[in-house]
Amino acid sequence: MLNQKKTIQEGDRVVIYSGKDNMSMLTLEAGGQYNSKYGSYKHKNIIGKEYGSKVTSDNSNGFVHVVGMTPELWSITLDHRTQILFNLDISTIIFNLEIKNGSKVVESGTGSGSLSSSIARTVAPKGHLFTFEFHEERVKAARKDFKENGLDKYITVTHRDACGKEGFRRDDIEGMVGSIDAVFLDLPSPWDAVDNAVAVMHHGSMLCSFSPCIEQVQKTCIKLSESKFQEIKTVEVLIRTFDTRLQEYEELDLANPYKTNDYSQNTKKNFEIGGIKGYKNDSLLSKPFTEARGHTGYLSFARYLPSA
Ligand SMILES: C[S@@+](CC[C@H](N)C(=O)[O-])C[C@H]1O[C@@H](n2cnc3c(N)ncnc32)[C@H](O)[C@@H]1O
Known part of the structure; x- marks a missing residue:
C-alpha cells in the first residue's frame, strides 16, 4: 500500500475498478480468475501489466482498470x-x-482496520500505530490484512480489552508509555478507556472519541474534563456536494414580447412560444445536490494538558 509499484505482480492486492461506485479488491494468484458482470479475467492476464492499465475481458467486450x-x-x-x-x-x-510522519498513535477498537490503514500511512516510516481489539477473530483478520497490505511494519495489533486493567500499556515495548502523541477511541463506552489512555499519553497529546449517540458524547466529554483535558470540542462532519455545470435555459424577451429582435449576436437558437420571442442561452448552474450523506457519528477531540 505504501510503495506503489509500476508493474502488477503475483501476490499483489489490487483494486478492480469498474466505475466510481463499482470497485472490488483482489489478491492475484497465477491460477486465479476474477468474474463479474463485466466478464471473466484470468489473473495471469493481469499480472505483468502496468498499474492503472485497462484490461479487457477473456470472454466478452467488457473491461476493467x-x-x-x-x-x-x-x-x-x-x-x-x-x-x-x-x-x-x-x-x-x-x-x-x-x-504526522513519526507520530505514535494508540487506537481501539481495531474493527475492520479502515481507520488503522490511513493512520499507518500517515505515521510511516518513522512512527507507529498500536491498535487494541478484544475480539480475537478480528485481531487475527486485522493482522493478516495489514501484512497483505504491507503495513505490518507500522502497526502492532494487541488482543486486549481497552477498558481493562492492562489498558494500552505495552511494557514489553520500550519507551511506549508516556510517548503516545494521539489516542483514538471507537468503543461503546469510551469514557471507561480514558484513564488507560492518559496512562500512555504525554503533556499536549490529543485524544479523539467517535460515538454515534449524543448521550455517549456527553458522558465522554464529562470524563475528559474531569481528567485534565482541555480544548474539548465535538464535531459532526457532513458533506454538502454541489452540482456545477453549464445548463441551457430558455429566456423569454418579456420587455419586447412581440418585437422582432436581432439575436444575431446570440450563438444560441431563437425561438417563439405563442408569439413571444425568446432565445436559448447557457447559464452556469451551481446548486447543492439534494441527497447528502447522513449522520455517521460525533467526533469529540481534546488535548491532554494536566498542568493547565
Ligand atoms: C465500530 S468497530 C471499529 C471500527 C474501526 N474504527 C474501523 O474503522 O474499521 C468497534 C470495535 O471495537 C471493538 N471493541 C469494543 N469494545 C472493546 C473493548 N473494550 N476493548 C477493545 N476492543 C473493543 C469491537 O470488537 C469492534 O471490533
Whole structure:
C-alpha cells in the first residue's frame, strides 16, 4: 500500500475498478480468475501489466482498470467485519489529532482496520500505530490484512480489552508509555478507556472519541474534563456536494414580447412560444445536490494538558 509499484505482480492486492461506485479488491494468484458482470479475467492476464492499465475481458467486450491499493480504496473495498469509519471522518480525525510522519498513535477498537490503514500511512516510516481489539477473530483478520497490505511494519495489533486493567500499556515495548502523541477511541463506552489512555499519553497529546449517540458524547466529554483535558470540542462532519455545470435555459424577451429582435449576436437558437420571442442561452448552474450523506457519528477531540 505504501510503495506503489509500476508493474502488477503475483501476490499483489489490487483494486478492480469498474466505475466510481463499482470497485472490488483482489489478491492475484497465477491460477486465479476474477468474474463479474463485466466478464471473466484470468489473473495471469493481469499480472505483468502496468498499474492503472485497462484490461479487457477473456470472454466478452467488457473491461476493467486495475489500480494499486491505497488506504482510501481500502476503506471502500474491505470486507466489513464491523461498522467502519469512512474517508470524510478519517481525514477529520487525522488532521485534528495532528498525526504526522513519526507520530505514535494508540487506537481501539481495531474493527475492520479502515481507520488503522490511513493512520499507518500517515505515521510511516518513522512512527507507529498500536491498535487494541478484544475480539480475537478480528485481531487475527486485522493482522493478516495489514501484512497483505504491507503495513505490518507500522502497526502492532494487541488482543486486549481497552477498558481493562492492562489498558494500552505495552511494557514489553520500550519507551511506549508516556510517548503516545494521539489516542483514538471507537468503543461503546469510551469514557471507561480514558484513564488507560492518559496512562500512555504525554503533556499536549490529543485524544479523539467517535460515538454515534449524543448521550455517549456527553458522558465522554464529562470524563475528559474531569481528567485534565482541555480544548474539548465535538464535531459532526457532513458533506454538502454541489452540482456545477453549464445548463441551457430558455429566456423569454418579456420587455419586447412581440418585437422582432436581432439575436444575431446570440450563438444560441431563437425561438417563439405563442408569439413571444425568446432565445436559448447557457447559464452556469451551481446548486447543492439534494441527497447528502447522513449522520455517521460525533467526533469529540481534546488535548491532554494536566498542568493547565
Ligand atoms: C465500530 S468497530 C471499529 C471500527 C474501526 N474504527 C474501523 O474503522 O474499521 C468497534 C470495535 O471495537 C471493538 N471493541 C469494543 N469494545 C472493546 C473493548 N473494550 N476493548 C477493545 N476492543 C473493543 C469491537 O470488537 C469492534 O471490533
